[in-house]
Amino acid sequence: MNVLVLGAGQLARMMALASKPLNVNVRAYDVGSRTVVDPLNLAQSYGDLAEGIAFADAITAEFEHIAHDVLAQCEASGKLHPSSQAIKTGGDRRLEKGVLEQCGVANAQHKIITTEQDFADAISELGLPLILKSALAGYDGKGQWRIKDASQAADIWKDIEAFFAGANEPAAQAVVAEQMVPFDREVSLVGARDAKGNTQVYPLVENHHTDGVLTVTVALAQNEALTAQAKAMFDKVADALNYVGVLAIEFFQVGEQLLVNEIAPRVHNSGHWTQQGADTCQFENHIRATTGMPLGSGELVRPTAMINILGEDEVPSEVLSVPSVHLHWYGKGKRAGRKMGHINLSADTNKALVERLYQVAQLLPSAAFEDIQQYAAELAKKY
Amino acid sequence: MNVLVLGAGQLARMMALASKPLNVNVRAYDVGSRTVVDPLNLAQSYGDLAEGIAFADAITAEFEHIAHDVLAQCEASGKLHPSSQAIKTGGDRRLEKGVLEQCGVANAQHKIITTEQDFADAISELGLPLILKSALAGYDGKGQWRIKDASQAADIWKDIEAFFAGANEPAAQAVVAEQMVPFDREVSLVGARDAKGNTQVYPLVENHHTDGVLTVTVALAQNEALTAQAKAMFDKVADALNYVGVLAIEFFQVGEQLLVNEIAPRVHNSGHWTQQGADTCQFENHIRATTGMPLGSGELVRPTAMINILGEDEVPSEVLSVPSVHLHWYGKGKRAGRKMGHINLSADTNKALVERLYQVAQLLPSAAFEDIQQYAAELAKKY
Numbered sequence: 096m097n098v099l100v101l102g103a104g105q106l107a108r109m110m111a112l113a114s115k116p117l118n119v120n121v122r123a124y125d126v127g128s129r130t131v132v133d134p135l136n137l138a139q140s141y142g143d144l145a146e147g148i149a150f151a152d153a154i155t156a157e158f159e160h161i162a163h164d165v166l167a168q169c170e171a172s173g174k175l176h177p178s179s180q181a182i183k184t185g186g187d188r189r190l191e192k193g194v195l196e197q198c199g200v201a202n203a204q205h206k207i208i209t210t211e212q213d214f215a216d217a218i219s220e221l222g223l224p225l226i227l228k229s230a231l232a233g234y235d236g237k238g239q240w241r242i243k244d245a246s247q248a249a250d251i252w253k254d255i256e257a258f259f260a261g262a263n264e265p266a267a268q269a270v271v272a273e274q275m276v277p278f279d280r281e282v283s284l285v286g287a288r289d290a291k292g293n294t295q296v297y298p299l300v301e302n303h304h305t306d307g308v309l310t311v312t313v314a315l316a317q318n319e320a321l322t323a324q325a326k327a328m329f330d331k332v333a334d335a336l337n338y339v340g341v342l343a344i345e346f347f348q349v350g351e352q353l354l355v356n357e358i359a360p361r362v363h364n365s366g367h368w369t370q371q372g373a374d375t376c377q378f379e380n381h382i383r384a385t386t387g388m389p390l391g392s393g394e395l396v397r398p399t400a401m402i403n404i405l406g407e408d409e410v411p412s413e414v415l416s417v418p419s420v421h422l423h424w425y426g427k428g429k430r431a432g433r434k435m436g437h438i439n440l441s442a443d444t445n446k447a448l449v450e451r452l453y454q455v456a457q458l459l460p461s462a463a464f465e466d467i468q469q470y471a472a473e474l475a476k477k478y
Numbered sequence: 479m480n481v482l483v484l485g486a487g488q489l490a491r492m493m494a495l496a497s498k499p500l501n502v503n504v505r506a507y508d509v510g511s512r513t514v515v516d517p518l519n520l521a522q523s524y525g526d527l528a529e530g531i532a533f534a535d536a537i538t539a540e541f542e543h544i545a546h547d548v549l550a551q552c553e554a555s556g557k558l559h560p561s562s563q564a565i566k567t568g569g570d571r572r573l574e575k576g577v578l579e580q581c582g583v584a585n586a587q588h589k590i591i592t593t594e595q596d597f598a599d600a601i602s603e604l605g606l607p608l609i610l611k612s613a614l615a616g617y618d619g620k621g622q623w624r625i626k627d628a629s630q631a632a633d634i635w636k637d638i639e640a641f642f643a644g645a646n647e648p649a650a651q652a653v654v655a656e657q658m659v660p661f662d663r664e665v666s667l668v669g670a671r672d673a674k675g676n677t678q679v680y681p682l683v684e685n686h687h688t689d690g691v692l693t694v695t696v697a698l699a700q701n702e703a704l705t706a707q708a709k710a711m712f713d714k715v716a717d718a719l720n721y722v723g724v725l726a727i728e729f730f731q732v733g734e735q736l737l738v739n740e741i742a743p744r745v746h747n748s749g750h751w752t753q754q755g756a757d758t759c760q761f762e763n764h765i766r767a768t769t770g771m772p773l774g775s776g777e778l779v780r781p782t783a784m785i786n787i788l789g790e791d792e793v794p795s796e797v798l799s800v801p802s803v804h805l806h807w808y809g810k811g812k813r814a815g816r817k818m819g820h821i822n823l824s825a826d827t828n829k830a831l832v833e834r835l836y837q838v839a840q841l842l843p844s845a846a847f848e849d850i851q852q853y854a855a856e857l858a859k860k861y
Contacts, residue, residue: 436499
């Protein structure tokens, strides 16, 4: 069985690694060079998109910002999972909000803005503070603005106009304004749905961000009621999209209520812990779903945490000396802020896990991991 | 970091898969074609042995029957782990017995035979029944004879003479005669030792063979005294060989005593379960040891069993529907009796595991898996 992944980054790489034991061969379409490559050996190329489509029994994507003509070409082959509509929904906050409304799934009050008048209306209708997110581009904190006071409106609007002027396409000339949710924490649910509608979800996890970028995910044995609430929302969204593959939903938790922040139609950084902590990792389940195999269990095997490695191409070897620590490098060249790899660590109990997370964070260089060290220290105090 | 593996079969492939997350790139030397290949894509070649040695930071082996000139060339580079002596010891039952005697490690009474007179002496000194194993070649039941009654001696000697006549080298013209041990079961211990002498062993596992070939391994939470006994023997042998890498020791269990059957200086089929059931799998630990990284924990995470898939290139899809079942195919062409892949299955308790093993065995076609089905049924009755 052969799979083509749109995108040739670390997610395609980890899908390829999870696929080999299933006798599934993965090739990846690099959208920059427009060539099909081996995600485990990027120097090895296999022709253009048409050749990649011909090679594949199934086609999927590792990210949602894919040119629509590429999606159309793939969908015409009948092999694309999830659908182009699902992928586009993840890449366009307007479509995303539309699906959430259609499903009746709780999310922040919002308004789509394309003009200065829309902006003024959003401020008066939704109140302040607001967070403004570009409709198409941007993730990991890019293309976002926050307004706390009406006096900032003129300056922010100038910024947004400049952003619109730099847009590649008219569809990118919009932002979604949302009420700032005074959330207690950010959590996410990753799950898989197969073509028959069967689902397997992983436990709800806590996410910590540094400067808008995910840096730590913690998967604990806990809070089944909250996971059930998230699962109900997952099912509604996945069913509405007739989704096939792994889908991630990020939530704001306010008290015991979850509000959807955003959805990602793909394997997700907050699911990397599943490589060590879950029965079947998200990469294997995505491949199982998209190739028509039965889904694997999403059961938590052991409390597990993930630390992202950003902009660093090595960590002290003492880290690997800590029991139940596993490194996952992406084979990339070093660049400031770049996602270079992640560390998974597991333990037998929640308490042992947060202690181990603290221990590992302390072994990492403060220059790059200070915020993670602080978060780990706070978490350790809670257990 | 780069590693060259001598041998380009499934063990090199699984080492390569375990290495990528560590940013370790593995190439494999195919001893048949004498070319270096990508173990994840055998069509991709990278020149001859000298080029492979130049590429590598560390060199290791996936099997013990490697031409001595190849081992010498690798050892001269200073990169070979384990040593050529350790590899040769695993490939020559005379050397193996010598190391066991030197370490004072319990094993079956034995005698080396090169002449008919030696054979007669072995029968009178050791008594009957005896098992005769060729000194160099042969594993998985090949090159073996059993003698129960003295009247068989003349015929068996004729067979052995024919075997000697077909031998490629004088060193192969020997067999080791051993007392047949009336063992209760066959067990093995897989462990890793690093260059500083640190070790991490996996729990002792039970092995079931069909026609002399391993077909099932079961790793349960149990019998720490027996694992400790095996660990003490592992340490003696590994220290004597100044061993670096993963080493497997197969034992006969007689009551509460273990006798070494044989040692394998490499990752081992009876350690494949570690991919799902142990904190760090044997492939990762072999790479960690041979590249100088700290060893990972060998702790049992969940009771886990492995079923070998011999000569079959598919299994019913229902198998993957059973929770905690993972398939590991080797990407090989189908051939009768060939090791094509394995199934790992896990559960939360020993009892749940043997029940799941029984369930999975029943889903497999009886034509190829009947003996495994019987073993699984017997095991399920014991728990």
